[in-house]
Amino acid sequence: MVQTEERDDPPGGGAVQMRGTNQSGMRAYNEKLILTLIRRSGALAKSDLTRLTGLSAQTISVIMRRLEADGLVIRGEPQRGRIGQPSIPLSLNPEGAYSLGLKIGRRSMELVLMNFLGEVIHRSARTHRYPKPDQAIQFAHDAIGALISRLDSDALSRIAGLGIAMPFYLWNWTRALGVPDEAMADWRDADIRSEIASMYAFPVYLENDASSACAAEIAFGVANTPDDYLYFYVGYFIGGGVVLNRALYTGPGGNSGALGPMPVVGRDGKVCQLIEVASLSELEKQLAVQGLETSSLWEGTENWQVNAGILDDWIASAAAGLAHAIASACSLIDFSAIVVDGWLPVDVRLRLVDAISDELEKLDMTGLEKPEIRSGVVGADARALGAASLPLFARFLLNQKLTNRDAA
Incomplete structure (x- = not known):
């Protein structure tokens, strides 16, 4: 299906009224609606x-x-009311479509296969010291082959495409990653989307990793999320997204919501960037200074082996920095809510949300409405799921973004 009309009605939220058209020539839009x-x-x-x-x-x-x-929806059991014929609810067919999502992170890569409901069917992952384009392409090729080999011919024909979520301008982060400039230089000329797209018949999409995480929150988050909110994703470096009218706003360069460089006041009273106090790279650094292992941080979020005192200190520093960033952001846009998610165990994420609320109480918010601080619901998979959602929205669902990137 090809969309014939651009609309800014994003997914996310509850059953709100969205107008269709009875005019001819609008089949694609009405189906997506x-x-x-x-x-x-x-x-x-x-x-x-x-x-x-x-x-x-x-x-x-x-x-x-x-x-x-077309196999995209399935009938449920008839629901009998008081009068008239029983109604038959229709729901999405989980096997109606599949999509692939590739997350390229600064410490790990992951590829997921997702069904039409947003459920992960298979996944493959690896960690690295820092990402390289050729290794990312090889990983994607190997992982895609392994994952789709498990599908039958009908399921293979229903793969909508591959979405890639990765940090933009990777070559600018060599110092923060602690690697020489030449180690990341190949990213300047790499066109990973085109390289991977040349190997497969399905379309390939590219998005910033933090924006992808935010898109996953819009697509798969809870129904009562406000229309406008600021989203933070705590990864190796902190990033985020801006949601306006339930749509992800990425801006003309696709980099809106790049919250890491925001100036904030650290716990020592000095001005620094948010990325320096609210990123997992800082937690990794503190663990390494004490001679403690750090690999468990990137292998998953279920088995973190983190010193309790160091983790407490990191949460306190991150919360203080995030509170200042939130106050600054709310002076520009009256966000009613802040959503915090990340590559974090659930209990750590909840502790961070509570700590941010406490820190906001200490700031002078005169003239500003204090926003609600919420925990994200997608969790550590947000970047990969956001990537995998890109093909589904391009082909079957209404766009969740205010600006778009073209597919191959």
Whole structure:
């Protein structure tokens, strides 16, 4: 399906009214509209879709028959009400479409295979000292081969594409990574999207890693998230995203929400960048100084082996820096909520959210509305899931971004 009209209606949130059109030539948009509403709200009957979209009952029936024939939706059990014929809820078919997501991080790479519901079916991962383009391409090729070998021919035909989430301008971060400039120089001329796209028939998309994480929160987060919020993803370096009217705003260069360079006041009272106090690179550095192992930080978030005192100190420093960043951001845009997620164990993320709220209470917020500080719900998989969601939104669902990047 090809979208014939650009709209700024993003996924995320509950069942809100989104208007369709009964005019001819709008099949693609109306199909995406209906699939997006079902994805947001769960199973919906035709009567619900008629009410939510403003489309005629006949138009809804035609579209639903087509989507069912294409294997994108499935019928549920009839729901009997007090009067009239029983309604039949329709939901997304988990096997209706699949997508691949590649996360290229500063300490690890991961590739996931996701179904139409956003559930991870298979995954492959590896850690590294720092990423190299040729190694990333080889990893992607090997992992894609291993993952899709598990699919039958019908599932293979339903792969919508591959999304790539990675930091932009990787060659600028050699000093922070502690590697020589020449180690990352190849990224200046690397076109990893085109390189990988040349190997496969499906389209390949590219997005900033933190923006991808934010897109995953929009797509797979809870229904009661506010329309506008600032999103922080705590990874090796902290990043984030700006959500306006439930859509990810990436800006003309695709780098809006690059929150790491924001000036903040550290616990010592000196001005520094947020990236220096609220990134996992700082936690890794503190562990290394004490001669403690750091590899468990990047192998997963379930088995961290982190000294309790060092972790407490890092949470306190990160929370103080984040509170200052939030106060600054809210003076520019009146965000009603701040969402904090990251490559963190759930208990650490919740502790960080509580600490940020405490630190905000210490700041002078005169003239500003204090936002609600929320924990993200996607977690450590956010970047990979955000990458994998890119092909699904391009082909089947309404766009979750205010600016777009073209696919190969």
